[in-house]
Amino acid sequence: MSGVPAKLHAHPTVGFAWLRMIGAVLVLVDHSAPLLDPHRLTVFPASWHMSPGYLALMGFFAMSGYQIQDSWARDPSWWRFGARRLLRIMPPLVVVVAITVFVIGPLVTTWPAHDYWTHVQTWRYLVGTIVLFFMQHQLPGVFSDNPYPFSVNGAIWTLPMELLGYGVVLVLGVLVLLGLPKLIQVVALAGLVGADSVFRATFEYHGGGGSLVYIPLGSTVSFLVPFAIGMVLHTHRDRIPFRPRYAIPLFLAYLALSQTPASRYALAISAAYGALTLATHWPKRLERLGPHVYGSYGTYIWGFPVQQLIILAGVRQVWLLILLAVPAAYLVGLLSWHLVELPTQRLRRYLATPVRAAAPAAAPRAQPVPAGSPPG
Template identity: 70%
Template sequence: MRGARGKIYADPNIGFAWLRTIGAVTVVVDHCCPLLEPNRLTIFPASWHASPGYVALMGFFAMSGFQIQDSWTRDPSWWRYSARRLLRILPPLVVVLCTTVFVIGPLVTTWPAHAYWTHVQTWRYLVGTTVLFLLQHQLPGVFTGNPYPYSVNGALWTLPIEMLGYALVLLAGVLISFRVSRLVLVGLLGGMVYADSVFQATFEYHGRPLSLLVVPIGSAVAFLVPFVIGMILRTYRDKIPLRPWVAIVLFLAWIPLSQTVVSRYLLAVMASYGAITLASHWPKRWERAGSLVYGSYGLYIWAFPIQQLLVMAGVRQLWLLIALAVPAAFLAGQLSWRFVEEPTQRLRRYLRKPPPRPEPRSEAETTMIIQRGAPAAAPSPSSRGAG
């Protein structure tokens, strides 16, 4: 069965890469609306109370939970895990922030150059946003004449939540390594679902006004629910089958229930199970896309300032902004992958899990080997002259 499946479906990593790229493009399209009309939050009609970008982000976090949990399972080392996560998220972010502060900012700011460079907010934006949990949204005089002057790069607000997800994987992994049952993940999910019920965040509302530094806790919890679902689907993948028909049923059930209170819970389950199932059943013939679908992170973090620049240049029609922003952001994502992400990912070779050491032979095993005529293990170079 596995042999037949291997011929039909692509490597799941290809499926995840495709879905991340499609999801990132969906977010870019959805962001075009508030960038032109701040009161319009999504490309869908307001009466629908639904956003394709929000659904895509739910899928993003579920896929992250699944893949990051898989990374920990393959190498449960806290420091190598942490180093891999920082290598993945920080280099592309630093590049886009430096470009924004040192190139875009000076070119488009309405402030005098001296005032721009000496204002504390310029450096607070650079340093605070690099730290993520001190994330800033504005640069002095940058995009202040646009319809949406509230953020230079509004897409970055989800990155601190992603880091919180990484911390959850590390915390759960350490607990399980101390022989705590894997059911701790189910308890973690229950806690997240309860908190989500309390804060009541949606794509239109961050929930009750409580934050962790700059991170709105309501939205953080809402996105960490699918993240933990992804962790559970990876941890119990031998017990929870990924069936396409189940994913379809969940989607069809969510559509009529999307306007009810049930949607809060069903959306997270539908997006999580659906994204991970689809990635696991991705058509093999689409593997040929290769590296073209590995630029989703760069696409995501570059798109917003690109869109702001297009709006500043005079683009005011929604369809035109979408037509220009999507290919431009895709190109930026490809450049980010080829010249920033792929080279820094190669540094992971220095973080390889060391090979397991052979267990020392017991005295009885050594005696048996000698009696059979096999040579005993050679002494190490350091012990040959030890006397």
């Protein structure tokens, strides 16, 4: 990929895994402030108009766009593509929702047990959140005495947007198979940028456009912009150099523009290009530690309820919440990886790509990210 020397840098799979874990921790850290003080939106001062968690999410979506486009490019089968994506995103979600409803809820709710189990919101949360597009945020009496009683697991609000990104890859991929040029990706990206310019969502505001069922449309479009950038960068990866000397000025430009309307564009571009550049330049010496950071998805979806439980136990200092929640969420994420994600990922062997006839020898291309990489 872009001629990165293998002897100097780890395989991009490892780089992506590390960046996803770092991003999951940044989101958890950023949630610590509003969970203890709902008037705050980030651990940064409000006057900065910046959020490390939001920056991490932009990077998440860019990496997903790149990796999911890679998955489609290697096997453009709509049903195998869909099955792989559902096997990746759904089992850990079902587990965290089920444990939240059937274990955490009954243990911490302030409601009588009979009222908790018979209230329609309990079952609406279970079914609606697993369906994703009917996502719910509250369970009867659960964390209702915490400083932030508005959500049991606020981190998973981005998962429907991720699923929509998968749909974008699928639809555009099918259109290309039907004969449209790959330029259709750039057209889709331009359309998303245009919509983002109208809705103007930020980490402080969901933007205009209302909701798609229960999902804020403005925020969805904002996250799909870096997702689409990742797709385009993958498609043209042999012609686009991923170099730190370009990534650093892009990030500095975002910092310089952070107080201006142009920051939304600078953020999406710098987060996308920066994340992919970091992934492809990850230090070789950290490659052997890759398996220890493959639990980023579990860390991400478990971090919020873990924090709420720690707060329920009486913690009221942001620094102490971070100190306790980061290792706890990381350990739960590793359990999710080994007990839920790896076993379900092994089911992919039933989705093996059919063997194709050997093609004539061609010039070597950059090595793509393997199908078994741990996307979010």
